[in-house]
Amino acid sequence: MSGHVHRDDYGARLGMWLFLVTEMVLFGGLFIAYSYMRYRYPAEFHHGGSELNVTLGVTNTIVLLTSSLTVVLAIVAVQRAERKRALAFLSTTLALGLIFLVIKSFEWGAKFHHGLYPNSPHLATLPPGEQVFFGLYFTMTGLHGVHVIVGLGVLSVMLWWVATGRVRQDRYIHLENSGLYWHLVDVIWIFLLPLFYLAA
């Protein structure tokens, strides 16, 4: 009986969901800060939101939602033992995640170019509410970006494991859990979009 590795896919999934709860609460702290500050500075948040590029924000939403779909398709493909298709879908997900980051970096770059970044001389001339708006904008989209990067790292490992057969038809819990993480990244973005881009 000993020497056999204990395997419990249900337990692994439960553990992952609990971890996702901690992630939700982590962002929850920022959402508390956001709602309080928005209550305090409604006009400034409105004005701050109008500085953001809605087109790029919506494009990124579509990119990220599509990448969530391709992760699900990759899991289905693994369940059906279609390794090549799974690899194709996972690679698509990684590519979409990278596109998201590239668009994001253009957005941040443009803000920096206009002098809209924390501690900038230009920002200091704006009303306090707008300074807080951009502080929160960079913090929350930045933390989200970190999660995208971590997710891409995890999914790259999954790509490797699918290729080497460590993730396969009868053993795909790791991929499934990575997919759950990727959906979380997606869900948080769905909240960030209206809070910042559509705040105007």
Next chain:
Amino acid sequence: MTTHASTAQPSYLVDTGTRKGLLAWLTTTDHKRIALLYLYAMSMFFLIAMGIGFVMRLVQLTSFQKLITAQTYNALFTVHGVIMIFLFVIPGLSAVFGNFFLPILIGAKDVSFPRLNLASWYFFMAGAILAVLSLFTGGGAPDTGWSFYAPFSLKTGTNVSLAVFAAFVLGFSSMLTGINFITTIHRMRAPGMQWFRMPLFCWAVYSTAWIQILATPIVAITLVLVILERFFGIGVFDPAKGGDPLLYQHLFWIYSHPAVYIMILPAMGAITEIIPTFAKRTIFGYKAIAFSSMAIAGVGSLVWAHHMFTSGMSGMALMLFSLLTMVVAVPSAVKVFNWVGTLYKGSIDFQPPLLFALTFIFLFCIGGLTGVMQGALAVNVHIHDTYFIVGHFHYVMFGGTGMAFFAALLYWFPKMWGKMYSKKAIYASWFPIFIGFNMLYFGMLILGLMGMPRRYYVHLPQFHTMHVVATVGSWFLVLGLLMFFGTLLYAILKGEKAEDNPWGGVTLEWTIPSPPPLENFETIPIVTHGPYEFGAQEGKS
């Protein structure tokens, strides 16, 4: 209850894998070894922070102020708090006894995620090392107090960023442990181990794990905001940029008050194991204790603002938080009544673990009742930020969690190491601990009522007598603690061999050898009754 025959399996303390010695310990995924890794590390931190506390008391005998400057004193109370809270009482009983006994008590071979469990320990150690580094690098040891209040924590030149990051990493360790324990309890219970047949320590660890999951991320993000604020000036807590320092206090206490229950709940759980064993009867009010743990976890999450009664809040908020604070005392009192109810008409077998458990109840009651005093708004205004607060939380955290930690250590010591300590030496150490404790911390309660503010380097002449009493008390306390740890250390090295069931306990850990074999049970037990049925056992024998 079957007694094991002479078992062929070696104890978990013997290296059976390919790795030997220290390397085998540092790469272990055995929950029992990980528990000991936590225990050894935490004991070391405890002794360091105890030493710092000892020095802080000496400073109040003003002649020692030539040795310690005011800035150093600020660093000392910050570091004492950070180490004691983040490196001792928060991991506390959960990381040590939860790791060691949770799987055994529910009849499992290990936790759900053994490798994650080891990773949690490494996160813990990484956080601890960062915390120590923060003392000697950057602008020197943080001087903000353990609560890192903005805006001072944003402006001070000391190395707050690294200390705060250390707390962030430690929080990660705590969260992962919580995830592991919840999954373990849901998935790893032995056949027949229904929820209401679990020993109550498991319920306590379960409630704690939920707080660890639901509260810790809030402090994690708050501390990240402090770091971002210090490096990039994002402005969320900075009034000059439209931010609000009060927001920091709220976010900090949304975690740090529930964290108090992370510290005390497993302690209560351990006491609940000890009392039936030495009263030789079933626990009084099993479900009341189980649900009161969950109630504490729930209501305890809604009382955070009682740390901020003088910070500025609406009258309505003040009254609500005051009311909720009073309410949270109820489930704690339920437990105390149940413990006393269990002892009543029990056939009491007086042993060192019971002595420390009773000490816990006594000191915790003082801590709890002074807590209710502070929940009253008018009283709070008078005693806010005084030594009364310091005395109160040392009664709860040290008199409560600390004494329960010692009681649990004495109770499970023979199981963990297979050795027995000198009971006489433990009794001898109890007297200086108890006398010193009350001189020190009751002295602080009195000082607080007289008006002595906390965290002050100097004091007015009228406070001097009580300061001397408290400082002398600290000497007794330290002496007792050193005797206590010395006795146990001697027992680990040279103690007599302990029996498998020295206390006559009936929960599952007493059915296996001392120390337990690697996978705990030769065959997974089948559980047919509740955890504390002494009568049933006596009937069979």
